[in-house]
Amino acid sequence: MAFARGYAATDASKPLEPFTFERRAPNADDIVIDIKYSGICHSDIHQVRNEWGNAKYPMVPGHEIVGIVSAVGSGVTKFKVGDKAGVGCFVNSCTTCATRDVDLEHYMPGLVQTYNDVEADGTTPTYGGYSDSIVVKEGYALSIPDNLDFAATAPLLCAGITLYSPLMHWKAGPGKKVAIVGMGGLGHMGVKIGAALGAEITVLSQSLSKKEDGLKLGATHYYATSDAETFTSLAGSFDLILCTVSAEIDWNAYLGLLKADGALVLLGVPENPVPVHAFALIPGRRSLAGSMIGSIKETQEMLDFCGKHDIVSDIELIRMDQVNEAYERVLKSDVRYRFVIDAATI
Numbered sequence: 001m002a003f004a005r006g007y008a009a010t011d012a013s014k015p016l017e018p019f020t021f022e023r024r025a026p027n028a029d030d031i032v033i034d035i036k037y038s039g040i041c042h043s044d045i046h047q048v049r050n051e052w053g054n055a056k057y058p059m060v061p062g063h064e065i066v067g068i069v070s071a072v073g074s075g076v077t078k079f080k081v082g083d084k085a086g087v088g089c090f091v092n093s094c095t096t097c098a099t100r101d102v103d104l105e106h107y108m109p110g111l112v113q114t115y116n117d118v119e120a121d122g123t124t125p126t127y128g129g130y131s132d133s134i135v136v137k138e139g140y141a142l143s144i145p146d147n148l149d150f151a152a153t154a155p156l157l158c159a160g161i162t163l164y165s166p167l168m169h170w171k172a173g174p175g176k177k178v179a180i181v182g183m184g185g186l187g188h189m190g191v192k193i194g195a196a197l198g199a200e201i202t203v204l205s206q207s208l209s210k211k212e213d214g215l216k217l218g219a220t221h222y223y224a225t226s227d228a229e230t231f232t233s234l235a236g237s238f239d240l241i242l243c244t245v246s247a248e249i250d251w252n253a254y255l256g257l258l259k260a261d262g263a264l265v266l267l268g269v270p271e272n273p274v275p276v277h278a279f280a281l282i283p284g285r286r287s288l289a290g291s292m293i294g295s296i297k298e299t300q301e302m303l304d305f306c307g308k309h310d311i312v313s314d315i316e317l318i319r320m321d322q323v324n325e326a327y328e329r330v331l332k333s334d335v336r337y338r339f340v341i342d343a344a345t346i
């Protein structure tokens with residue numbers, strides 16, 4: 001056991017505060033990572049505030065983690081001390097079936113989340129990246145391309161893979177028209193990765209205030225969803241719509257923007273059930289689907305893709321003690337486009 005320092009939530013309604021805790025002792029297949037940077041995902045806010053009803057306190061959030069390997073177990077082959085390494089949204093998965101090979105491990109019941117969960121031993125809580133170190137099985141750690149800005153790489157571990165996976169699954173590429181709803185942490189990664197895949201990207205944002213950024217990041221078109229004309233002029237336009245919004249929106253209107261056989265994929269997590277009329281789906285054989293992060297294999301593929309195309313997140317680097325203020329700013333969509341905590345300030 002070793003002590004780690006971080007920030008934790010102790011209750012749904014209280015600000016995060018300094019917290020010291022024990023990390024489990026590393027096993028032969030573990031690496032220890034000296035955390036350097038940790039992104040702030042909107043899911044951290046949902047979980048800290050118990051909006052998904054499963055919060056376990058004290059909770060150390062953070063699942064967009066990059067750092068330097070400081071120790072390796074005797075059986076580790078993929079990493080050595082001094083390597084850059086990353087940890088995303090999960091630190092273990094089903095080991096009793098063959099799904100690891102087929103890229104669906106993150107949809108299996110044995111998934112262990114990086115925080116707000118319990119290690120596979122059933123006793124030790126998992127604590128996330130708002131901290132100075134983490135112990136993780138090497139098979140759940142990612143290699144980070146050396147050419148990318150280190151701090152700006154952290155958000156790839158959740159925001160990056162969450163957009164890359166559906167873009168790949170629904171075959172975004174040349175000739176495909178893709179809309180990204182919400183130009184936030186997830187959305188801006190969707191613009192960058194989708195454009196690098198060769199798809200024609202349209203951003204559907206509440207207003208035009210971030211239009212210049214969106215076009216710079218790779219979008220071809222940018223529309224305001226507050227303008228009713230957007231929904232008439234774009235009717236039947238898209239092969240794929242990736243929705244990163246967690247607020248209540250008019251789902252039937254968005255389904256109307258799909259071409260025949262198009263898919264609207266939910267990535268954001270609205271609080272209430274999604275009301276959809278059958279006639280928003282039936283004419284045009286449209287689909288409403290969801291997608292969650294990606295497997296370790298696909299996450300590594302995404303990082304290598306981003307390394308090749310020089311893609312990182314646009315970030316605002318903050319001190320650890322600015323985290324509560326950062327949460328309020330995320331809620332107001334007042335960040336371009338991801339907060340990243342500098343772990344040296346813990």
Ligand code: NAP
Binds near residue numbers: 205248267268
């Ligand atoms: P974020 O940075 O806050 O971005 C969300 C965007 O939604 C905002 O930038 C804003 O974009 C738009 N938005 C906010 N309020 C809105 C409203 N009232 N009406 C319409 N649009 C609104 O959050 P994020 O980190 O990207 O995460 C987004 C969601 O995805 C969260 O629910 C999170 O839990 C979820 N998530 C899911 C997965 C997964 O695997 N499926 C992974 C990570 C996160 P504009 O200003 O451009 O309108």
Ligand code: ZN
Binds near residue numbers: 044158159
């Ligand atoms: Zn996340």
